[in-house]
Amino acid sequence: MSTTVAEKERSGEPVAPQKLEDVVIRFAGDSGDGIQLTGTQFSNTSALFGNDLSTLPDFPAEIRAPQGTLPGVSAFQVRIADYDIHTPGDAPDVLVAMNPAALKKELEDLKANGVIIVNTDEFNARNLARAGDAKSPLEDGSLAKFRVFQVALGTMTRRALEGSGLDNKSQERCKNFFALGMVYWLFSRPLEPTVDYLKKNFAKKPELADANIKVMKAGWNFCDITGLFQVRYEVPPAAMEAGIYRNIHGNSALSLGLVAASRRSGLPLFLGAYPITPASDVLHQLSGYKSFGVTTFQAEDEIAAMCAAIGAAFGGALAATTTSGPGIALKSEAMNLALTVELPVVICDIQRGGPSTGLPTKTEQSDLLQVMFGRNGESPLPVIAAASPKDCFDAAIEACRIALKHMVPVVLLSDGYIANGSEPWKLPRIEDLPDLRREFRTDPEGFTPYVRDPETLARAWAIPGTPGLEHRIGGIEKEDVTGNVSYDPHNHEHMVHLRADKVARIADDVPELAVHGDPQGGDLLVLGWGSTLGSITGAVNLARKDGLAVSRAHLRYLNPFPRNLGEVLARFERVLVPEMNLGQLAMLLRARYLKDVITLSKVQGRPFARHEVYDEIHRILEPKHVH
Amino acid sequence: MSTEAPTLTKKDFQSDQEVRWCPGCGDYAILSAVQQVFPELGIPREKFVVVSGIGCSSRFPYYMNTYGFHTIHGRAPAVATGLKLARPDLEVWIATGDGDAMSIGGNHLIHTLRRNVGVKILMFNNRIYGLTKGQYSPTSELGKKTKSTPTGSVDYPFNPLSLAIGSGATFIARSVDIFQQHLKETLRRAARHQGTAFVEIYQNCNIFNDHAFTYMTEKEVKDDATLYLEHGKPMVFGKNRDKGIRMRGTEMEVIELGKGLSADDCLVWDETLENPATSFLVAQLLPPKFPTPIGVLRSVDEQTYESRVVEQIEAAVEKKGPGKLEELLYSGDLWTVHADHSIS
Numbered sequence: 001m002s003t004t005v006a007e008k009e010r011s012g013e014p015v016a017p018q019k020l021e022d023v024v025i026r027f028a029g030d031s032g033d034g035i036q037l038t039g040t041q042f043s044n045t046s047a048l049f050g051n052d053l054s055t056l057p058d059f060p061a062e063i064r065a066p067q068g069t070l071p072g073v074s075a076f077q078v079r080i081a082d083y084d085i086h087t088p089g090d091a092p093d094v095l096v097a098m099n100p101a102a103l104k105k106e107l108e109d110l111k112a113n114g115v116i117i118v119n120t121d122e123f124n125a126r127n128l129a130r131a132g133d134a135k136s137p138l139e140d141g142s143l144a145k146f147r148v149f150q151v152a153l154g155t156m157t158r159r160a161l162e163g164s165g166l167d168n169k170s171q172e173r174c175k176n177f178f179a180l181g182m183v184y185w186l187f188s189r190p191l192e193p194t195v196d197y198l199k200k201n202f203a204k205k206p207e208l209a210d211a212n213i214k215v216m217k218a219g220w221n222f223c224d225i226t227g228l229f230q231v232r233y234e235v236p237p238a239a240m241e242a243g244i245y246r247n248i249h250g251n252s253a254l255s256l257g258l259v260a261a262s263r264r265s266g267l268p269l270f271l272g273a274y275p276i277t278p279a280s281d282v283l284h285q286l287s288g289y290k291s292f293g294v295t296t297f298q299a300e301d302e303i304a305a306m307c308a309a310i311g312a313a314f315g316g317a318l319a320a321t322t323t324s325g326p327g328i329a330l331k332s333e334a335m336n337l338a339l340t341v342e343l344p345v346v347i348c349d350i351q352r353g354g355p356s357t358g359l360p361t362k363t364e365q366s367d368l369l370q371v372m373f374g375r376n377g378e379s380p381l382p383v384i385a386a387a388s389p390k391d392c393f394d395a396a397i398e399a400c401r402i403a404l405k406h407m408v409p410v411v412l413l414s415d416g417y418i419a420n421g422s423e424p425w426k427l428p429r430i431e432d433l434p435d436l437r438r439e440f441r442t443d444p445e446g447f448t449p450y451v452r453d454p455e456t457l458a459r460a461w462a463i464p465g466t467p468g469l470e471h472r473i474g475g476i477e478k479e480d481v482t483g484n485v486s487y488d489p490h491n492h493e494h495m496v497h498l499r500a501d502k503v504a505r506i507a508d509d510v511p512e513l514a515v516h517g518d519p520q521g522g523d524l525l526v527l528g529w530g531s532t533l534g535s536i537t538g539a540v541n542l543a544r545k546d547g548l549a550v551s552r553a554h555l556r557y558l559n560p561f562p563r564n565l566g567e568v569l570a571r572f573e574r575v576l577v578p579e580m581n582l583g584q585l586a587m588l589l590r591a592r593y594l595k596d597v598i599t600l601s602k603v604q605g606r607p608f609a610r611h612e613v614y615d616e617i618h619r620i621l622e623p624k625h626v627h
Numbered sequence: 628m629s630t631e632a633p634t635l636t637k638k639d640f641q642s643d644q645e646v647r648w649c650p651g652c653g654d655y656a657i658l659s660a661v662q663q664v665f666p667e668l669g670i671p672r673e674k675f676v677v678v679s680g681i682g683c684s685s686r687f688p689y690y691m692n693t694y695g696f697h698t699i700h701g702r703a704p705a706v707a708t709g710l711k712l713a714r715p716d717l718e719v720w721i722a723t724g725d726g727d728a729m730s731i732g733g734n735h736l737i738h739t740l741r742r743n744v745g746v747k748i749l750m751f752n753n754r755i756y757g758l759t760k761g762q763y764s765p766t767s768e769l770g771k772k773t774k775s776t777p778t779g780s781v782d783y784p785f786n787p788l789s790l791a792i793g794s795g796a797t798f799i800a801r802s803v804d805i806f807q808q809h810l811k812e813t814l815r816r817a818a819r820h821q822g823t824a825f826v827e828i829y830q831n832c833n834i835f836n837d838h839a840f841t842y843m844t845e846k847e848v849k850d851d852a853t854l855y856l857e858h859g860k861p862m863v864f865g866k867n868r869d870k871g872i873r874m875r876g877t878e879m880e881v882i883e884l885g886k887g888l889s890a891d892d893c894l895v896w897d898e899t900l901e902n903p904a905t906s907f908l909v910a911q912l913l914p915p916k917f918p919t920p921i922g923v924l925r926s927v928d929e930q931t932y933e934s935r936v937v938e939q940i941e942a943a944v945e946k947k948g949p950g951k952l953e954e955l956l957y958s959g960d961l962w963t964v965h966a967d968h969s970i971s
Contacts, residue, residue, distance in 0.1 A: 048962050050970035193960065239968045246959050256956060263952045270713050290943035292950030295712055295936060300738035304705035307698065307735075311678075311709025314696055315717065319709070337699050427961075430953050464694035464710075464717050467673045472642070472688050474697025484644065485689060 017188045017234035022081040024089030025183065027176075028106040029098025029119075031065050031074040034176040038096075039076025040422075041180060045193045047247040047424050050237025051080040054534065055422045056088035056607070061277065061360045068122070068130035073105045080187075082236040086534035088421065090609035094186070096179050098122065098153070100131035107143075115147050115229075117182060119175070121154035149228055153178050160218035166211055174215040181219025188234045191216060241426060248425040250389035250418035251278070254322075254348060255285040257396025259292055262318050264397070265404055265436035269294045270312035270319045272305040274327060277360040278416040279350040282322040302330035306347070310334060313343040314473075316440060316463035318400060320346040325354045325367045329374065335409055336375045339499065341473040342450075342459045344403035344410075346396070347371075351415040353605045362605025363416035365530050366581040371411040372559060372588070378496045380503040382406070383559040385413040387533035390425035392418065395556065397434060404438050406506055407458035413558070415580070417607045418531045444468030449483030456509070457502040504560050513562040517544060517551025521571030524548075524621055527597070529555040529585055532578050532608055539613035548621050558585070561592065569595045574620060576600060578613050635666035642692040653804035653830035654683060657751060658690055660807060661720075664814040665693075668718075675718045678707040680727040683758050683832075684751035687722035701732020704739040707746045708932075715933040718818075719746040726756050729765040729785050740794035742932040743822035749814075750787060750827050751804075755836035773835075788910035788924055791825045792903045798824040799906065799925040804831060805844055809855075809921060816923055822931050843919045852914060856922030861893035864918050872912070879908050881917060898926045 025042065029035045036057055043055050056077040065072030079089035094115040097103035099122035110116070123136050137143055138150060157175040164171070177194075184191055195213050202209035223229060248256075262269035273283040273296065287296045295317075299305035305321050313319035323331065328349050338345045351367045353359025371383050382402050386395035392414055399412040441447060441460035449471040450459050462469040471483060479486035480494055515525070517540065528536045533554050540552040553568060555561070569575055569589065575597040577586045583599035590597065600616045602608055640662040648654045665675060675693035679685035681700035688695025694717075698706045703721045711719050728736045728750045739746065755773065756762040762775040766787065770779040791799045798820040802813040810828065817824035829840045843852040850866040862872040869884045871893035882888050900906070906925040912918065944950075963971050 044960055048960055050962065050964065237968070237970050240964045242964050242966045242968075244957065244961055244963050246957075246961050259950075259955060260952055268713070270709065272709055289950060289955070290940045291947040292952075292955070293940060293944070295940065297709065297712055297936075299705065299708075300734055303702060304708070304735055304738070307702040307705035308709030308712070310698075311696075311706035311711075312713035313709075314676075314706070315710045315713035317713040319713075333699050334702065337702075341696075426964075427956050430956070464676045464714065465673055467671065470673060470693050470695075472644075472691075472695035472697065474688070474695075475699050476697060 017232040020233050020235050021083060022079065022085065023094065023187070023233065023235055024077060024079045024092045025094040025096070026075055026077040026092040026106055026109070027096045027179070028073055028075040028102035029176070030067055030102070031060055031062070031072050032067070033074065033098045034173065035059075035074045035076050035098070038176045038180050039078055041194045041197065042183060042189070043078045043422060044197070044247055045184070045189050046078070046080040046235075047245070048193050049189060050240070051235055052083065052085050052238035052240060052424060053078060053080045053247070053422075054085055054088040056417070057420045058606070059361055066130075068099055068101055068127045070101050070105050070131060073102050075102070075106055080235050082238050084238060084240070086537040087607070087610055090611050094183070096183060098176070098179070100127045100133055100137070103137060104131045104133065110146060112145050113147060115149065115186075116143065117149045117151060117179060119153035119179070120150045121152045151182070151222075151228075156218065156222060157215050160215050161211055164207070164211055164214070166207065170208065170211070174212050177212045177216040178219035178222075181216035182223050184216070185220045185223035186229055186233060188232055191220065240424065243426040245424045245426050247422050248390050248393075249281075249420060249422045250386065250392040250414055251281040251350065251420070252285060253390055253392035253425065254386070254396045254412075254414060254419075255282050255289075257393040258286065258318075258320055258346070258400065259289055259294065260393070260433055261397045261400035261436055262292070262294070264433050265318055265400065265438065267316065267318040270309060270317040271296045271322065272299050272308035272312070272319070273297070273322045274299050274302045274305045276302070276324045276327050278352055278419045279322045279324050279327070279348065281419070282348065282350075302327040303334055306331040306334035306338075306345075309345045310338050310341075310343055313338070313345050314464070316461070318404070319344065320348060322348040322350065324350050324352045325370065326357065328367060328370055332375045335381065336377065336379050337475045338409040339379055339381060340475055342407045344407055346399045346403050346410050346412055348396070348399075348412045348414065350419045351413060353603070359605045361416065363531065363607060364580050364603060364605065365413075365415055365532070366584065366603070367413065368529075368558065368581065368584040369587070371413065378500065380500050381411055381559065382408055382503055382506050383411045383413065384556055385530035385558055386418060387530060387554060387556065389418050389421050389423045391533075393425070397436075398556070401434055401436050402506060402509070404436055405458065405509070406456050406502065407461060408503065413530055415531050440466065441469060442466055447471075448481050449473055450478060450481050456505060457498065507557075507560040507563045510557050510562060512564040513553050513555065513568050515551050515553045515568060516540070518549065519551070522549040522551055523573045524550045524576060524617065525568070525572035525574070526550060526552040526576045526578065526613065526617065527555065527569075527585075527589075528552070528578055529558060532580065535608035535610050535613050536578060538610040539617060542610070542614050543617045543621075546618075548617060550617050550621065555585070558588075566593045569593050574598060576616060576620060578602070578608055578616070580607065635672060637662045637666060639672055640665050640692050642690050644689045646690050647686065648683060649834050651833040652683070653753065653832070654687070654751065656804040656807060657749070657810070657828055657830060658687065660810045660814060661749075662691070664811050664818065667815070668818050670718050674716065675720065676710060677720050677722060678703045678710065679722040680732055681758070682724040682727045682756070684722050684724040684830075685727060701727050701730070702735060703727070704732065704735040704744075704746070704748065708739055708742070708744050711744055711746055711933050712936055715745070715937060721746055721748045723748060723750050724757075725750065725752045725754060725764045725766040725787070729787060729790070737790070737794040740791055740796040740823050740825060743795070743797050743929050745822055745931040745933055747817045747820075747824040748826065750825065751830040752787060752827050753830045753832040753836055754784075754839050755832050757832045757835055761835035786910060787827045789907060792907050792910060792925065796825045796925065797822040797927050797929045798923070800825070800923045801827045801829070801921045803829040803840065803844060803921060806921070813922070816926070820926065822929055842914055852918050854912065854918040854920045856896050856898065856909070856920050856924065858896060858898045858923065860896060861890040862896050863890050863893055870918075879912060879917075898923045901927060
């Protein structure tokens with residue numbers, strides 16, 4: 001047996017932690033085990049340390065699923081690296097398993113020779129049975145290809161807290177911090193950020209803060225003293241662009257983007273929302289921004305949330321609503337109302353697995369066709385998509401910009417993966433954010449409700465309270481310009497074309513699609529949209545290192561498409577479209593450009609692993625090498 | 628001295644649009660009453676917004692020369708709530724019908740009432756679906772034969788006033804399209820109310836449900852079939868003012884005055900009671916056993932929803948100062964990456 005770090009230290013031998021470029025850690029336990037908090041703490045500490053990182057929380061829809069069962073497992077994966085990474089990683093290097101169910105459920109993905117830290121206290125007959133194990137995997141040799149570290153986390157935690165005066169239940173709840181202390185030791189992380197966090201967040205219950213800190217330090221010391229791991233790792237900081245950073249979740253970035261748009265437009269933000277997973281965090285966060293003049297309205301249902309946003313937009317607010325796929329289904333009629341009365345509303349769809357209730361806490365990109373076409377009549381709406389947690393900020397601002405400038409409701413697509421995932425965000429300078437100011441109409445001279453900007457076709461925004469501009473709008477077809485109710489067949493046809501044209505013209509107001517790799521064209525283009533950006537970027541970069549002629553491009557604008565998209569598609573022999581659906585973007589591309597694109601589909605409630613896209617690139621370009 | 632607002636007249640509130648209700652429709656009388664009352668209120672015309680849903684009643688905004696929004700079926704209260712929250716300075720009125728408000732929009736109605744949003748809801752009740760050409764509505768009487776109930780409706784109807792009371796409405800009234808003076812007075816009362824004002828207006832649909840209210844509107848029966856609620860006055864009715872309402876146990880009963888009983892024995896109407904129980908009993912007075920009560924069933928002062936919302940925003944600004952975007956973005960755990968890639 002080799003000497004341990006502790007022995008080396010005692011002998012005065014210098015102990016240099018082994019440097020790693022990149023490591024993936026997955027914490028897993030029961031939904032009451034504090035896994036999400038543990039993972040978040042490790043991520044934040046690593047962010048402050050300077051690593052690039054990407055996180056993937058994965059938790060059940062039930063608040064407290066039956067204890068110890070497979071459906072009750074909550075997991076949090078974080079990847080930290082000393083270089084620019086794009087995904088939370090395909091396979092963990094380290095798995096922390098708090099019970100048999102967590103071990104069983106999460107083991108499949110673990111790399112060979114990966115580290116397992118397992119809480120032996122929970123490996124009793126009852127819990128093994130709950131996980132469906134006849135025999136303990138700790139004893140039957142099934143973990144031979146991994147490095148297993150068996151630790152009685154609960155027992156150790158209770159020992160550390162002897163004499164603390166805390167009851168058994170409270171003591172038991174600290175055990176995730178023992179595990180966190182161990183992982184901090186293993187990856188040479190400082191404890192201070194978590195100590196600060198605990199002191200701040202448990203300020204009213206200092207005994208709990210102290211207990212968790214004590215247990216975390218015990219976990220650290222346990223590793224230090226026992227030499228359990230024999231090795232220690234370090235992931236040096238990434239060489240990131242100079243600037244001020246914070247770690248950000250997608251829903252948080254989206255909330256901040258809406259507030260930023262409010263400030264940059266000078267319009268008060270109004271959010272109408274009904275609670276729905278995974279969008280509710282935006283409602284929560286914006287509810288805390290009252291000092292920014294933000295009004296949040298928790299409506300009686302999804303329909304009212306949308307309708308209230310429309311009412312607020314009529315009144316001159318920057319109006320938004322946040323929801324997920326089932327909510328969009330309910331809002332459809334009201335979305336069409338906003339479209340036909342031409343009012344700016346930003347409709348945020350944080351997609352989740354469907355149909356129906358589907359997989360509320362899991363990710364999917366299957367609402368694209370719903371937001372494109374899920375309404376009665378010819379009802380074109382601009383649709384844009386956020387590509388990563390931090391990108392939700394820019395995407396929210398862009399959605400507001402289009403809505404205000406073009407007087408249209410805009411759909412902003414995000415999804416559970418980027419909404420709950422996090423990454424470091426280089427903070428923008430306020431003065432670099434776009435100027436979204438636009439004027440209300442005040443001049444009665446020549447005013448009619450559908451008088452338009454000749455370039456964008458946006459109608460004038462004349463808000464109630466303005467003398468001399470009294471007018472009526474409504475969902476019934478209107479005569480162009482005058483806004484009077486009209487059943488005239490030719491007027492209707494004109495208005496249908498006009499609404500389509502108005503949205504189509506937005507293409508003139510957004511950037512062309514950029515191709516990364518070989519802009520002049522080549523064998524294969526991997527074209528994505530939304531949250532697949534990370535997996536696609538990682539896969540294409542890797543394939544290019546292999547010498548393959550593959551490029552990539554990513555669509556922020558799904559309706560209208562960038563004006564050069566057809567031309568970009570024509571430059572490539574083949575086009576691969578990875579989507580977390582059955583090929584919805586592919587269907588649009590085929591219909592619009594007659595390009596026979598290749599779909600790579602995944603609908604498992606989980607994002608693409610980099611290797612899944614990478615393997616597909618190889619399969620297409622070098623079929624003979626793939627088995 | 629502030630400058631006087633220009634005096635407005637009914638004509639100022641008439642839009643240039645041709646009114647397209649059926650000849651003889653009760654909606655005309657309601658439109659006329661509203662157009663007469665609005666100019667009396669001393670509110671600049673541009674502050675008025677009329678919001679509606681779908682149905683005959685909901686064409687109302689097109690005929691009012693104010694700001695107007697003809698929305699979608701049942702959703703007028705939701706749109707109006709968003710508008711009022713964004714713009715508490717506006718005078719927001721909702722025109723709706725029994726199908727729009729009680730059926731497809733029932734959820735928005737009850738939640739608007741419970742929140743006490745400062746909007747006025749005029750619910751035209753003709754007990755039928757008119758614009759879809761004659762199906763029974765949630766207020767149609769049991770057994771009603773319509774296109775969709777050829778052998779009679781088997782649905783028990785809603786009592787809109789009871790529903791409003793149950794939802795916590797702070798102002799509840801009923802009037803009738805052709806009782807013009809009463810209707811105008813009821814509208815004035817609604818206009819003065821700070822929270823949600825819910826006004827049920829019996830409205831005759833002469834095409835699909837003609838004579839729905841003649842049992843109480845015909846000249847010969849009107850006085851005996853109608854109970855005018857007047858705050859602070861005994862509940863007396865009848866052509867000869869010879870009938871009254873009094874409490875018996877926990878119920879109301881009709882008494883004949885003159886045989887040892889007088890107006891002093893009648894219940895004195897109080898629309899301001901905090902406990903809505905009495906208002907509920909009045910809402911339950913139904914023909915033929917009872918006269919139909921009209922007037923104000925309930926009028927209590929509660930803070931409005933929008934003012935609570937504004938209060939919280941103002942308190943937050945007061946406490947934290949007006950939010951600064953830069954501070955918001957540059958908050959939480961920050962780190963700086965320097966040009967040489969060092970971190971602090």
